[in-house]
Amino acid sequence: MIRIKINNIFIEVPDGTMLLKAAEQLGIEIPTLCYLKDFIPSSSCMVCVVEDKYSGKFLPACSALAQTGMIIETDNDEVKKLRKNAVELLLSEHVGDCEAPCKRACPAHTNIPAINRFLAKGDFKNAAKILHKTKHGCAECAAPCEKVCRRKNIDAAVSIMQLQEFIFSQKDFKEIPSSSKSQRIAKLKFNSSYGKMRDNEKPEFLKEPENANARTEPKEIQSGFTADEAVAEAKRCLHCDCRKADICKLRLLAEKFEACQRIFELTERNDVSKIIYPENVIYEPQKCIKCGICIQITEKTEEIAFTFIGRGFKVKIGVPFTDKISKALRKTAKECVDSCPTGALAFYKS
Template sequence: MTGKRRIRGIADEVLSVSMLTVWIDNERIEVEPGSTVLDAARRLGIDIPALCHWPGRAPVTSCMACLVRVEDDERLVPSCSLPVRDGMHIQSEVAEVHDARRTAIELLLSDHAGDCLAPCHRICPLHMNIPKMARQISEGDLRSAIQTVREDIALPSILGRVCHHPCEGGCRRGPHDGAVTVQQMERYVADEDFAAEPLYTPTRQPDTGKRVAVVGTGVAGLTAGYHLLRMGHSCGLYDKDGDIGGSLRSRYSQAELPCEVVDAEVDLMRRLGAAFFSGARLGQNLSLGELRADFDAVLLATGQGSAALAKELGIASDERGIVVAPRTCATEVEGVFAAGEAVRGECLLVRAAADGKLAAAVINRLFRGEALAGAGKEFSSAMGRVAETELSRIIEGQSQAARVEWGTNQSFISGVDLRTQATRCLHCDCRKADTCRLRHYAQEYQANPRKYRTQRRDFSQQDDHPFVLYEPGKCISCGRCVSLCSEAGGSLGLTHIGRGFDVRIGVPFAEPLQGALEETAEECVAACPTGALSRKQEGTSSCRKSILCRCNAAGAD
């Protein structure tokens, strides 16, 4: 069972090294002596969740998420510490092992004190990353802010004026001294971009060759068209009236929603490649059969009162409007979808926009040959209610500025005032939500974060470091940062504090975080498998150099 590999030594001598053969889920691999089962699995491209393992260092086996089963042993053992023996047969991707890994992940989540996504982000029907936008505004980086906004919101200048902003209802700061003014920030960022040169034009994916007809140019239709265009599909948008914009032009007064604002959003879509056709009435001078013949998919965003239209077209309807399948916006007619008030009847503007965004995603999945319903919601650990003592402690370290209300008729909002308002955000989100390995594996293994939930740890943030944020409630005590600090030497570093179930990682003698991470800030942030150690702001990757410069400058004084 052994193979041979030739290695050239320092003295140019040729040595013979016996390789070890192991089978993992019936796949054969040869590895060097001293390799672990985890090493072998990674060589085969098998992704075993190893949250505490750090290559080149002794195994810690604290997370117990990397379990595998040896075929001649009934036990499940951590693959990161299991040496390969010649001829081993390992089971990794089987139900029993996956169940054990899921349990390990759920136990790690059982006292997790932190949110993957901020409450405002979760509540927003369009799922915009609001804390990220607030951070960018507070830094004065409006170009990055509009990119964040337009990633999820097609019509920010419109919604920034007439959305009922449910996100502000979820703001943790709300009960204390008023929610962050999310709607006004969104409006300001979009308006400033329209006044800027050059105007930000969102990127488009390469042309797919697919064509979509969108009937109706209200908020659902425009939103769907925007996202379809960005996905690389061609879009023809049809409106029954002379002016593009549907009910947006009739439902609101000029003071609430100026026509120029609607025009600006429509013009941006033209820059993305949208083709608009006015005076097109479905069932009169526009045929559904012709649209189905000419386009790869048709979206009906025809607004309120679409039930009668649906009957004329031979599409199922109820008292509210067109009947669609849950989560897919699909009608009973192949290739025909419906969204917004055409389905719901009268509804909130932001809900119609969310329907348009969903319809675009579903049609995109259709073109890609994927299941229309998608993979379901992304995993998000939610901390739930925050105690008043926790909230007071969080706000104590944030801006104490009062919430400022701006009326809908006010045409200009001071950028300085807006930056002040943005600093009121408590940043309840996880800075590493997109790269957190715990979240990744919780999603993959469909972990239930509440299965073993008891009394969670108090939520706290240690933010005395200029660039790094430490949130102990997200720490899984993997010890990676402790090892890195120990190897670097020269400072207090980080260490395990406490005993038994109360062990936590922190700075010895309750010293500031900056002193502990003088030389290893960047490495520790990169090594942390969760959001416990993260950069406060985007674009602060050169932590160590900046910190050393500060420390040296302080010493020079």
Template sequence: MSDGVGEHHMKTIKITIDNQDISVPADSLILDAARELNINIPTLCYLNGYEWFTSCMICVVHEVGTARLLPSCSATVAEGMRIETENEKVLEARKDALDFLLSEHVGDCDAPCRRACPAHMNIPLMIRQIKDEQLEDAIRTVKKDIALPAVLGRICSAPCENGCHRKSYDSAVSICSLKRYVADVDLAQEPPFCPASKANSGKKVAIIGAGPAGLSAAYYLLQDGHACHVYDSNPQPGGMLRYGVPDEDLPQAVLDLEIERIAELGAEFLMERALGTQLRWDDMRKTYDVVIIAAGKIDPRVFETSGLELSPRGISINTKTFETSVPGVFAGGNAVSESRMAIRAVAHGKNLAYSVNQFLETEAVTGPPRRFHSRLGKIGEEEVSEFMKEAEGDERIIPKGGLKDGYKDEEAVRESRRCFGCDCRKPDSCKLRQYSEVYQANQRRFTFVERKRFQKNIQHDHVIYEPGKCIKCGLCIQITKKAGEKLGLTFIDRGFDVRVETPFGEPLSQGLKKVAGDCISACPTAALSWRDRNREKASPIE
């Protein structure tokens, strides 16, 4: 005769999740049942093997029978339950939860200098690589986004420096001069950096215009394996970089060296050929898989029979994809709207190439992905000292030989040490950012009062704690408790003032002696992270 204990543990019940039936043990969480069906429900405060805390509320699902929203990480299943995980009510609730969490989030996803750069170059990473004297890595970082860094390092109007937080202390980091330094050092090598290219795709692209936009587009399309024929009406490539900038500001030799790098990738330059005279529009369309117009201002009469839509500013395009009204024809740079910013044209070329590659690969043409950005905004005087904890106090370094000569090695390293390091330490793994992109969250929606003060806790040799990024999930508290940390971490205060700290006012180093790596790995944001940004693996500290 059974005592019923075994039967109790073996009891299963049937539920339906997103129109899929499943039988699960009676004490199962809705979240676990969904995962059995390979249904992904987002979580921030849940970690398998630890008690649920139900603080973020991003894991809510809709119970159809009662019309209730339930936190799937803590709600258990019930017989006959019907769950929907992605309906309008659920999506709205998740966005509400994210908007609320973001309203208290104090930090930049990307540094303001990077956001201000039209090419969106990873400026903070380049600066750290200069500081660590890793110049081979630095040129790869630079040329991932900027095809002509030695050129732009001399003539760029430096919108990135306008965004630099260091200006709040003394003056912006000399980003353009550092970029030039990296590029000049590379060009002096034998051979200079040449990126790897994919196998020949068999596709041919005509680029009309050998100025900054056209050169940049060729640089990235060649890496994707597409043949590029670059046409221009001038005797030599470079466009306004060659024919509109004084040699004293941009030596022709520097421009030639950077164009040679693009030729080395396989670009074929066909000069003194102008659209409407030597080049016939119909022939170009028949000969090439894609035509890119990057030739600056062109007489509108050239396009009378092209089917292209024109505006008073230039060729009309989809601003996300650079597509024109004619399939297979893209446009950028001054052909679209006039600007004297070379960095804008170079950025157009890079982003345009992304869309062209999508077109040639027969993918949906969406243009480069646009990421969610948490923004710290203007920093106050009392916050500058927090940023200075990881920066050196020197004033802006002026090259000993003058700006035209550029930085020497020691000068570049010293200037790089002035950087505040504003960018997030977990820009790709931060779950708050990932879900904010998915659910199109709005950081400003619930921001009605002055934001919290930015703080950095560097009381640990290996770990940095930024309390303004903490969502109070409590995972680090559970991890330290389970691991038997003598002090560990705990919640301090109550309500909206609650925060995570080491007990009794002890420094962070005393709270995280055993499981710092585990806490960093579990942290859903970058509230806890390694001080050493080069540390690849979050492992416990010996």
């Protein structure tokens, strides 16, 4: 047995126990990001850092083993600062919007991309559920949503206003209860955003929308969109929002630590890229924190597994020999998406 002290409390643990486990036994919570139970800890994010006052070293609690004589402090100021900076460093290379510009511009904070996804599937009921919150409707609004719509950079903004009018005009709209799920989640203040869309990023953004055509105009201007037209127009949405905006561990930690994305700024941000995998999975490498959990998952069962490619700052996660993408993620899509701590791997038609 090994005797150590954590936050001034002595504890005895068996040889080979990780500090994270030892702290857990004392009911001390250490924040984690890249750590996932049952996986080999990658110790890449350094969010679980603690200080060993005995050796004066700062250690990742997920992989550092308890050693006789350790005097661990899990939340002193230096540790807190290291955690916050670690998240800020990760954010400095993170390119992506937590929430879509339209949602952020909307006075009612309506989740417009989510509505569009339902509309695109012809699921007007669920679309209406989300919109229901917006009691007064959109009629009076100056439509800041359309002004900031990223599709504007490619051809024309999505007709968000007309789409909302279409939903309002559905005859059973009033009877639909508002979505309870979106109300439960407290609004997060932290928002990652990456600024202007670059020309070379346009093809990347056009990978998701099923409709690459110009803006749909209703045949009957007076009566607005028909159902088919609404579906077609909703399919123009670029889905700028992060599909895991409410559960992304990076965002939740950024919120918790009050991190600032701009404290460390790279001279040039990376280009947005979107890779579509089978089983409805979208991979956005610029949101990846390189923890390698997906590598560990796919290595076990997939014909073609993820791997680290390159080294150092330029390292990325991908599949070998590009022509094999279709063979990856066949069995493990759900596990990978659920385990990915950020929005890098997500189901894009959710």
